[in-house]
Amino acid sequence: MITEYKISEEDGSVCIQVLRSARKSIGLEIKAGGEVFARIPARLSDRELKRFLQEHKGWIFDKLRLSRERKENRKAVEAPRMEEMTAAEIARMKERFLERVRHYSGLMGITFGRITVRNQKTRWGSCSEKGNLNFNYLLYFLPKELLDYVVVHELAHRRHMNHSGEFWAEVEKYFPEYKECRKKLKKIGINE
Structure with missing residues (x-):
């Protein structure tokens, strides 16, 4: 055979x-x-x-x-490898993610668990059922609106753990220009 x-x-x-x-x-x-x-x-x-x-x-x-x-x-993100970043750079980066998550979670009235920033090979972000948020560190090196879109996207999963019509309505309510950001992220390659 x-x-x-x-x-x-x-x-x-x-x-x-x-x-x-x-x-x-x-x-x-x-x-x-x-x-x-x-x-x-x-x-x-x-x-x-x-x-x-x-x-x-x-x-x-x-x-x-x-x-x-x-x-x-695809355009590659110009960024240092995470392993090459100093502790101070990583702390600044994590603070920016935390600040954006706090901003949008307050607007959306959504709670979240732990925030992790790491070099994810295939995803910009993810949300666990416990509300833990994971973000690709490369978002830090992209325009702020792309980071904000991913933050809103992952927070919207706290209400809808799927990509249903209700989910996208939730994203659009807090980030009306999400479609344009989504297109931009699809054109950007994630370094391995």
């Missing part, structure tokens, strides 16, 4: 990781790093798998090209 399958076109080739399970349909997944996974029914024959992958070869390469283009269009 195949566990990896290679497809090619003029742009190059890609190895597809094949994962068999009790599922009934075939699913393709392309990760941000360019890895491609085919999740298939355990009983699917190798011949049927090869036929499916050849039929979807164009779609796979289109998605890989699109992913590459998005990555190339």
